[in-house]
Amino acid sequence: MAAHRTRTKVFRLGERKIIAERLPQSFWTDLHHYAMTASWPRFFAALAAGFICLNTLFALLYVLGAAFGDEPVANARPGSFADYFFFSVETLATVGYGDLHPHSLYGHLVATIATFVGVSSVAIVAGATFARFARPRARLLFAQNPVIAPHDGARMLMIRFANERVNAITEAAAQLWIIRQERTAESASFRKFYRLRLTRDDNPVFALTWTLMHPLDEESPLHGWEKEDFAHSDADIVVIFSGHDESSNQLVRDRQHYSAREVLVDHQYVDLSRSDAQGATFLDFGQLNKTRPIGPNASPL
Structure with missing residues (x-):
């Protein structure tokens, strides 16, 4: 039988310290709860980390295309990871300044996927941020x-x-x-x-x-x-x-x-x-x- 990953959570009820052991790992299946309960600094830090990771992933895909002789992004310097990274940022954010744009079929396919991920991410992040901000609390x-x-x-x-x-x-x-x-x-x-x-x-x-x-x-x-x-x-x-x-x-x-x-x-x-x-x-x-x-x-x- 495969072993299931577990976690330990420490929390307090008043002055009482309680340690819950061997809880099932549920981070990816309960993201909404973590988004609602994380502190604001951790919430924005997680958003920033996810943003950087996504753009790094798409930049590497463009680099991979260039390594096989393709020119996925027009006006990008050959082998420039920075150009591909910032083009990914513009694509995910649906900004599109125009200096860099998809040039080949491979580049268009990667940019299409990046646009879909970007639009979906904006909707999810906006919803989570609004839900946190609008959550009613008594003072x-x-x-x-x-x-x-x-x-x-x-x-x-x-x-x-x-x-x-x-x-x-x-x-x-x-x-x-x-x-x-x-x-x-x-x-x-x-x-x-x-x-x-x-x-x-x-x-x-x-x-x-x-x-x-x-x-x-x-x-x-x-x-x-x-x-x-x-x-x-x-x-x-x-x-x-x-x-x-x-x-x-x-x-x-x-x-x-x-x-x-x-x-x-x-x-x-x-x-x-x-x-x-x-x-x-x-x-x-x-x-x-x-x-x-x-x-x-x-x-x-």
Whole structure:
């Protein structure tokens, strides 16, 4: 049986480093995914490399024709790889300055193939670039730490986030999950997912800030947890957000991961808002990450 080539991928979920081993090689069968997920520098570097390789290939075909006594490109210097390369660039880009042009049947055949490849490449590259540029994304600022504090007489897990664009996101919805490792009665280890109930999981018009609140009552998977439980837990807390961005008229999504060790117990967020004498309200987003211990003489962190 032939051995299949495999790969290893390293990625992170919050602070957790995960290494996936022996994944099937799927680069050529999943080019769209790689085009969408690569960074912009890598994306353009790959385009440049492909462009150079294609033109080098066609230049070598012209050189091959010339080596057998053919004159594939008129006005090209004999044996000049540079002339053939730049003629290929002009052909693939459908520029055609006119100084160099196909001269023989062989030259016309190679130029025809190059033109077809060039037109197809332009369509593919333009589509991939537009898809990357037009991909809708929410611009959310999440507080650095979740906190646990009392609210309306109940103990709450709170996570604050803000809309960086300060525009209207309608029909906004949020989910809060906790993911933790547990053992079954058969001593098997399983990664289990629990959706945490929120006091409010939707927002008709999200434009500024939103604080998610999960009551730590008897129904909560975190009921009875204290500071030490969070400090020694390997659980992850995940926020999933979605909504309709009125500026782009598109559905936007975002996601944030926290480690349970990042939860600040018996802390509360510092208020972002203040008012002046004229009644104007100011929101200081620089305070988004600031918290303070609960107590009369507590100072912000």
